[in-house]
Amino acid sequence: MISVKNLNKSFNGISVLNNISVTFETGKTNLIIGRSGSGKTVLLKSIVGLHEVESGEIWYEDTLFNKLDFAGKKEIRSEIGMLFQGSALFDSLTVEQNVRFPLDMFTDKSPAEKNERVDFCLNRVNIINANKLFPSELSGGMKKRVAIARAISLNPKYLFCDEPNSGLDPITAILIDELIKELTEEYSMTTIVNTHDMNSVMEIGEKIIFISDGVKCWEGNKNEILSSDCETLNDFVFANALAKKLRSKEK
């Protein structure tokens, strides 16, 4: 479980996160949704410690993460896997070497054990016969899947995904969403996904928070989101005219 309490963050005096408090539950796919520029990525990067926060608390179980020193954070980070918006695969390494990287860096496994783990992770995300390819030779969807394989190679307790299906076609996007949900249940991870894709919300949103201009406006699940009274959330959810029309008919 990850808890965030009264989190504040600003850049050059401009407030980006304003008093955010939320709890992300274990074994569930937790979604942070909001418009582009609403502060989703900053929130996610603050939770993993890539941004220093001005005030507030970030708890990983019983550990106050944002007050830890580098060594303490490193220990927590060994239990974190993260999927970045652009996949962030290492360009100079092959698919296989990318997935093996955390194993080389943080385990004392034998080469055979590492190979076995790499093959398992790549098979788990349905990457077949691409071990020797470089990231530049992969499609967008494959890159995301390899990034997921790398993220799960050390059996993380926490999985963070920043816009996992941005730039993907709807079918690949759904496959990625399903994969994230399956892995979350399989490994009982605490998964936090940043997205503004409503398909993802309706597909995997077990717990959802909506933020607008750095403020948490709404919290609930995918069943509650369609009947919310929050006006900014409704503008986001029913963004297109057709959705608005369908909703008014429903009412």
Place this chain on the structure above:
Amino acid sequence: MIKFLTQIGLYFLLLKKVFSKPEKPSVYYKQTMREFVYLGLYSVGIIAIISFFMGAVITLQTAYNTENPIYPTYLIGLGCRDSIILEFSSTVAALILAGKVGSNIASEIGTMRVTEQIDALEIMGVNSASYLILPKIIATLLFNPVLTLIAIIVGIFGGWIAGTLSGVITSENFIYGIQYAFIPYYITYSMIKTVFFAFIITSVSGFQGYYVNGGSLEVGRASTKAVVYSSVLILLFNVILTQLLLS
């Protein structure tokens, strides 16, 4: 002024991170070997070509400026040798490497920054500054003296070829000249300068790449800054080291 001091502070903070204990020495070793190839071996060609022609030009210029019969012709070989050892093999080669290696380092690390690869390393708990910059520093500190030796040998060879083919000096006189009044300490002096310059090139370029903020345009700017700042520092330290080592 404040911005300048901030940059200096950031540079030394980065160096502190770079020289902290490596997570896994075996991984760093592999990375260092890789840098030996990319930053060292792949620079041999350009250094050899430039040194050859530098040696040739120095010989011809010395010859055409010392046509007075009072001067013995073997001085052409001596002038070529000393110019190459004292200045060209270390300083000019370092300026060339600042352009080639420096821009390469800044753009590689800068691209990793803007594509979140450095964030990915940090999330894994890897000291990204050390992992990315330390192997480059070690590789250049160890390999650049080899490049300097190559520059000296090829430069003098270039001088000999140009001198004998153009007829400004005989082969015997040139060889006598390069052996005449040889001071071995000049080689040491050149190596010391090379090591300092190697550190300047990799650390300054690594710094420029590591703190890139933005997109591809900023990566390009960082790459240019890396070359300019490294070159200026090389020239500055050239004066300081010459005064300290030859006075």
